[in-house]
Amino acid sequence: MQNIIKYLLIASCFALLIACEKEGTNRYSYDANLISMIISDNANLSQLDAANKRTELHDMLLQEGPFTQLAPSDDAFTTDVNTIGLSRLTNIMRYHVLNGVYDFNKLPFQFNQEIYSYTGGKMFVTKWTKGVDTVITINGAIITPVMKDAKNGKIQVINRVLEPYLFDYLSEVVGNEYDITLFNQVLERVPAVRSLLQKEGAYTIYAPNNAAMVSYGYSTLEIINEKPVEELERLVRYHIVPDRRFVYDYVLTTPTSGNTNVTTTETMLNGDNLTLTLVFNSGTGTYNKITLLGTRNTTETNLTRENILAGNGVLHIIDQVLLH
Structure with a gap:
């Protein structure tokens, strides 16, 4: 009887340990203020959410960061992300994440000034005053006024999907x-x-x-x-x-x-x-x-x-x- 009780206690502790490990693995999943959770909760970013979930980006953007997610709106996607090959989609989505927090409205960008994605890909930002408006573009796409702070960075909506470059020359x-x-x-x-x-x-x-x-x-x-x-x-x-x-x-x-x-x-x-x-x-x-x-x-x-x-x-x- 003592042996049975001992085995039950060991089994219970083991089950508790596994549960704790799973909770630790998903410790970000229930924080609604993280980048991936905000995107998942936004109906106008459903294509981006699906793309991030098909790649490693969803889990990465639940981590501490900080990151800036360049977020194409649903209107920016001309193709359903579920029809794009996984390798190509992964390259595209990686190109939309920056290390650090970028507040494009406050940074003094030159004309087509270089910045880099978290994987090192070049992109070019222009901040231009035209009439009473200040327009900011990245690779020719418009950075919209829609911006959201997250616990682990920032989400910046853009009006076009950015294609990463494949060649240096x-x-x-x-x-x-x-x-x-x-x-x-x-x-x-x-x-x-x-x-x-x-x-x-x-x-x-x-x-x-x-x-x-x-x-x-x-x-x-x-x-x-x-x-x-x-x-x-x-x-x-x-x-x-x-x-x-x-x-x-x-x-x-x-x-x-x-x-x-x-x-x-x-x-x-x-x-x-x-x-x-x-x-x-x-x-x-x-x-x-x-x-x-x-x-x-x-x-x-x-x-x-x-x-x-x-x-x-x-x-x-x-x-x-x-x-x-």
Whole structure:
């Protein structure tokens, strides 16, 4: 009988120990003031909550920190996070967490000033006063006024999902985009320009897609390889800005008034100007896109993809070759 009692006591202590360990493991789970719990309780951040829970971020953001969670609203997600591959989703969500507490309203950011995610990925913050408003962007996405303090940091809502960059240099980005292989071949033939895009600095490329290159007459690699290098260099230099330019940067830096389209100019790597039009969206009451016009183009050029980030600049893909 004594042995039975002894075994029961041991079993009870063991069960209590396991229960205590589980409670210790989940000691943050019941604190509603931690980042992950606040996100889970916010109906407008349901996609972010699902994304964090599919990755290790949910548990990490229950820890002491401090962290800043860049929080895309549900409207910012264009794809259901449950349909994104886990590896890619994990990379995206890691890019949305910063070590430390960032109050973007109070920090004196320069134009496209570098900061880093907790995994070391670069991102670029601009704080800009326009009229009576102060606008803050990160990688061209707008940092909204919606902000929430948490026990272990801060949650800052943004209006777009940020794509982490995969390559340090724009030359690598161009070489890995399937829709601009013809433009990449032109760039391969111009080592003087290609070498610029393999260095530290800041550049923006407006790369014509393959359909645009075919329309221009550069329809095959053989045709491109037969062209004089000087001709190819003139072409690529008119598609590169010697600075980093997200689409929304033009909205910030261009005087706007009323509800009409506004034009501005950009100086390209060859020294010639490119005309940009900020297109006003009457439905949203905002300028949310740009079009381009080269000096010899007769129709506006549109961006088919935008704000593709590299360590040393930004790539935009366009639907027409720019003529100068």
